[in-house]
Amino acid sequence: MTAPxxxxxxxxxxxxxxxxxxxxGSTAAQSFKHSTDLAQxxxxxxxxxxxxxxxxNMPGIASSATPVMIGHIAGATEHIRVGSGGIMLPNHAALVIAEQFGTxxxxxxxxxxxxxxxxxxxxxxxAFALRRTLHSRVEDFPLQLDELQAYFDTNPSARVRAFPGEGLNIPIWxxxxxxxxxxLAAEKGLPxxxxxxxAADYTLPALNIYRGHFTPSNVLEEPYAMVGVNIIAADTEERARWLATSQQQQFLSLRRGEPTQLKPPIDDIDQVWSPFEQAAIEQTLDSRATIIGTPDTVKQKLERFLAETKANEIxxxxxxxxxxxxxxxxxIVAGLME
Structure with a gap:
């Protein structure tokens, strides 16, 4: 079958x-069904x-076993690329990740x-339950990344090799x-x-650093930057703002240290958060990268954010x-694409 x-x-x-x-009120099993349908x-x-x-340890997020879900979604689709956004490498042995993604x-x-x-x-x-230690240092991450990349190289003399994994071309972001x-991405020439x-406030400084310090590699000749955007689109502004209260409640629960399942929308979010909490969450969900509204609103704000960031992908x-x-x-987002 030809890819679309x-x-x-x-x-x-x-x-x-x-x-x-x-x-x-739902389950992880239902979440997986929804993800499969959305991916298709x-x-x-x-x-x-x-x-x-x-x-x-978040009751509202079902993607903790990320490679398992990736395999499930890839098996339920035919052409779309499927991956991790992302795998938290310090939580795992690099060899295990190489073997999982090699598989x-x-x-x-x-x-x-x-x-x-x-x-x-x-x-x-x-983190301690996952890693059995809290003594990891910032400096360890580049070494873990080096180790992971080495497992994908073909090296018959290495004492430890990843099978499957060795010799496979798996894009690392x-x-x-x-x-x-x-x-680090600039130094290693990675996307x-x-x-x-x-983290909208830090977007342009980070992108400037990445582009300004980029070193071409056998992976990329030029920098390639993707940016994340929250989009809650609906056919009316009122409905979009109402739907957005679920995400706002989710961030509120995280801020209070009481994560919950994703809650249904509510009519008046001001009855739930304090002015201080509202300010903090609105700073996190900055309107530049959290777009709420009708197709026209989404198109205008997405164009503005793209012009600001000059991203290669969203x-x-x-x-x-x-x-x-x-x-x-x-x-609605798909309808903006040509």
């Missing part, structure tokens, strides 16, 4: 970031890739992306929300994805309670 033609917005591809939300629609609508994010690439050749981050994807207690990964969807997160509303939001 990928579509673009203003000449650049759009992709999907899925946190596999577990809805209030995203493929049909012409999105470039479908990434899943590693998070732990995925062997099963679904030419379709697997390996996005790597260095945060725990949760709190410090959970560095993910970040600060300048650390921007500098870079910035978490603008919750990855879209949509934390929406009702699956049909979530599909409609991505359908």
């Amino acid at each position: 033609q990928l579509k673009h917005f203003q000449g650049i591809p759009l992709s999907v970031l899925d946190l596999a939300p577990i809805l209030e 629609h995203a493929e049909k609508w012409g999105f470039s890739r479908y990434w899943l994010a590693e998070h732990h 995925l690439e062997s099963l679904y050749p030419g379709r697997i992306d390996l996005g790597i981050g260095r945060a725990p994807g949760s709190d410090q207690a959970t 560095l993910l970040g929300s600060s300048d650390f990964s921007a500098r 870079f994805a910035f978490a603008s969807h919750f 990855i879209v997160n949509s934390q929406i309670f009702c699956h049909e509303d979530r599909l409609r939001s991505y359908e």
